[in-house]
Structure formats: structure tokens, C-alpha cells
Amino acid sequence: xxxxxxxxxxxxxxxxxxxxxxxxxxxxxxxxxxxxxxxxxxxxxxxxxxxxxxxxxxxxxxxxxxxxxxxxxxxxxxxxxxxxxxxxxxxxxxxxxxxxxxxxxxxxxxxxxxxxxxxxxxxxxxxxxxxxxxxxxxxxxxxxxxxxxxxxxxxxxxxxxxxxxxxxxxxxxxxxxxxxxxxxxxxxxxxxxxxxxxxxxxxxxxxxxxxxxxxxxxxxxxxxxxxxxxxxxxxxxxxxxxxxxxxxxxxxxxxxxxxxxxxxxxxxxxxxxxxxxxxxxxxxxxxxxxxxxxxxxxxxxxxxxxxxxxxxxxxxxxxxxxxxxxxxxxxxxxxxxxxxxxxxxxxxxxxxxxxxxxxxxxxxxxxx
Ligand code: PMP
Numbered sequence: 286x287x288x289x290x291x292x293x294x295x296x297x298x299x300x301x302x303x304x305x306x307x308x309x310x311x312x313x314x315x316x317x318x319x320x321x322x323x324x325x326x327x328x329x330x331x332x333x334x335x336x337x338x339x340x341x342x343x344x345x346x347x348x349x350x351x352x353x354x355x356x357x358x359x360x361x362x363x364x365x366x367x368x369x370x371x372x373x374x375x376x377x378x379x380x381x382x383x384x385x386x387x388x389x390x391x392x393x394x395x396x397x398x399x400x401x402x403x404x405x406x407x408x409x410x411x412x413x414x415x416x417x418x419x420x421x422x423x424x425x426x427x428x429x430x431x432x433x434x435x436x437x438x439x440x441x442x443x444x445x446x447x448x449x450x451x452x453x454x455x456x457x458x459x460x461x462x463x464x465x466x467x468x469x470x471x472x473x474x475x476x477x478x479x480x481x482x483x484x485x486x487x488x489x490x491x492x493x494x495x496x497x498x499x500x501x502x503x504x505x506x507x508x509x510x511x512x513x514x515x516x517x518x519x520x521x522x523x524x525x526x527x528x529x530x531x532x533x534x535x536x537x538x539x540x541x542x543x544x545x546x547x548x549x550x551x552x553x554x555x556x557x558x559x560x561x562x563x564x565x566x567x568x569x570x571x572x573x574x575x576x577x578x579x580x581x582x583x584x585x586x587x588x589x590x591x592x593x594x595x596x597x598x599x600x601x602x603x604x605x606x607x608x609x610x611x612x613x614x615x616x617x618x619x620x621x622x623x624x625x626x627x628x629x630x631x632x633x634x635x636x637x638x639x640x641x642x643x644x645x646x647x648x649x650x651x652x653x
């Protein structure tokens with residue numbers, strides 16, 4: 286089975302022996318500290334390293350404004366529970382990260398989607414959604430955005446639009462939550478400064494999952510001090526703190542030559558993305574459109590009228606390839622002709638073969 290479904294990072298370039306030696310040394314030499322309870326904020330030297338990572342996105346952060354969490358998923362949960370009451374509206378891209386939809390709906394917020402094009406979310410659509418919700422007497426609390434190579438569509442919000450989105454939300458009194466786990470996984474084009482870089486009121490979520498390891502569960506929230514302090518209390522009430530051992534392992538990794546490992550992974554993702562983008566034109570029915578990501582893990586496909594992503598799924602399994610049908614990435618939505626393909630976990634050869642198999646599965650749904 287060729288999987289174009291999952292969004293797992295490729296860990297094959299990690300220096301496992303070195304990490305093993307580091308873990309052993311941490312336990313042997315600092316075991317009574319790294320196996321003990323620790324600070325609710327996360328350990329200070331790691332907060333400094335995370336501030337340095339954010340500098341690459343143009344963010345000047347005071348390490349004290351960082352809360353280390355068990356993955357950015359927890360950061361999102363904490364921010365949502367701090368800001369939102371049941372029935373509040375959260376605006377998000379269309380389509381958006383399924384795990385965020387789960388968090389928002391779990392806390393009984395209503396997710397409303399903002400239209401997107403190749404430049405990311407459309408500011409006029411954002412303004413319209415705010416006005417419509419308010420006309421209905423609803424409270425809009427958050428805009429949740431993944432500005433770089435979004436999951437699931439792979440699109441990136443342009444610099445110009447980042448500025449207008451921040452301005453629209455500031456004027457409307459809506460907090461922007463910028464979720465940026467993929468920002469450093471750029472394989473083409475030029476980096477765009479984070480929304481947070483020019484807008485200190487924005488809440489920024491970071492993660493080591495895509496640049497080091499998802500299994501160590503280390504992410505972080507950068508937020509204005511009064512918000513960060515309340516998030517820490519909530520975090521302490523929820524998990525006490527992220528694993529101290531994981532934090533130390535991450536710290537040691539970030540003190541080493543992690544950029545070399547990341548550059549090698551990014552080279553692999555580039556090859557894989559290009560293999561997928563080159564294979565699509567021959568495999569997809571005429572009239573199909575897809576995104577062209579400059580980083581991250583995903584391509585989003587829209588089939589022409591008369592084809593069905595849902596029906597293609599079962600046929601694709603028979604052909605020996607899997608993908609994720611698009612409907613799951615919309616809160617209440619139905620996207621019967623959309624699908625997400627991931628290129629992060631398979632070799633270029635298998636991606637080419639997988640896309641060819643997918644093409645046959647989709648062709649078989651013609652007229653359904
Ligand atoms: N946000 C987005 C957009 C993601 O794609 C993911 C992971 N797939 C997460 C957050 C969660 O990441 P973490 O492992 O840091 O919890």
C-alpha cells in the first residue's frame with residue numbers, strides 16, 4: 286500500500302546514535318533533575334532556543350513570553366479554552382487542520398470557514414464573515430490561521446495579506462492565533478515573516494514536531510504576558526508541564542547541528558513534492574486543479590464535476606494507494622470532490638506510482 290494519506294514527518298535523517306548517547310548521558314548525569322517535576326513554564330534554556338528559532342520568522346520574542354507545551358495541539362486547546370465560551374465563533378481557513386476543528390468543536394465553539402485562493406485566506410471573505418456573524422448577534426473570538434503551507438491545502442498566505450488580516454482582526458477586536466508548525470519546512474520560494482513578527486498581540490503556536498520529532502511532544506505558545514500567564518495556569522491544571530526529559534533532549538538537539546539535519550529533510554521533501562506535482566498532470570482527469578506548495582507536506586486537489594473523491598477512496602484502496610478525502614477538513618462541510626495528498630512519507634518513485642494508481646481510481650468514478 287502506498288500512503289499519500291498520513292502527514293508524518295520523515296525522521297530517517299535523525300542522528301539516532303547521537304540522540305541515544307545524549308539521552309543516556311542526560312539520565313546518567315542529570316537524572317535527578319530531568320526525571321523530576323519542573324517549572325510550569327518549561328525550562329529556561331529551551332525557551333531561549335525557541336526564541337532563537339522564531340527569529341528566523343522575523344519574531345523578536347522575550348523568552349519569558351513563551352510557554353512550552355506538550356505539542357502545539359495542547360497549546361491550541363489551552364488558547365481555545367481560555368478565550369472561548371460555548372457558542373462563540375472561531376474563523377478558520379477553508380479547508381483547515383482537522384485537529385483544530387476537533388479542538389474547537391470539543392469546546393463547543395462554532396467553526397466558520399473563510400474562503401481561500403492561491404494567496405491564502407481572502408481578506409474580503411474574512412471581513413464578510415465577521416460582519417455576518419455579528420449581524421446574527423454572535424461573538425467572534427478567534428481567527429485561527431496556518432499561514433505557511435497550510436494543512437491540508439499547502440497554501441501560503443502572502444505578506445500583503447498577512448498585514449491586512451492582522452489589521453482587520455485588530456480593528457474588529459478578534460485575536461489571531463497563528464499556527465506555524467511547517468514554517469521552517471520551506472523547499473521553494475522565499476520565507477515570509479510571521480504575522481506575529483509585526484503584530485505583537487498575535488498568539489503564535491510553534492512546534493518541534495516537523496523539524497525534530499513529533500514523539501517527544503514539544504511545542505510552544507508565544508503570547509502577550511497577561512495571556513501567557515493564564516495559559517500557564519491552565520497548562521499546569523491540565524498536564525502540570527511538558528515532559529522535562531523531552532525538553533532536555535530537545536535542548537541538546539537544538540544546541541547541535543539540527544539545521545544540517547533539517548536542510549537534508551527539506552531536500553527530501555522538495556524531491557517528493559516535485560515528484561508528486563510532476564506526476565499529477567498525466568494522472569488526473571482534465572479540469573482537475575491542485576495547489577503548488579512551497580513547503581510543508583501537502584497538496585490539495587479539486588476534481589472536476591462528475592468525479593467523486595469519496596467514491597475514489599475505496600477504489601484507491603483496491604489499487605493499493607490511500608489518501609484523505611477532503612470533507613474532514615471542513616467543520617460541517619462537504620467537499621465531495623476534494624482530496625488531500627501527502628508527499629512527506631514516501632520516496633519519489635513510490636509517489637509517482639501512487640499518483641498513477643490514484644489517477645486510475647479517480648477515472649473509474651467518472652459519472653458518479
Ligand atoms: N497544527 C497543525 C497545522 C498540524 O498540522 C499539526 C500536526 N499535524 C499540529 C498543529 C499539531 O502538532 P503537534 O505535534 O505540535 O501537537
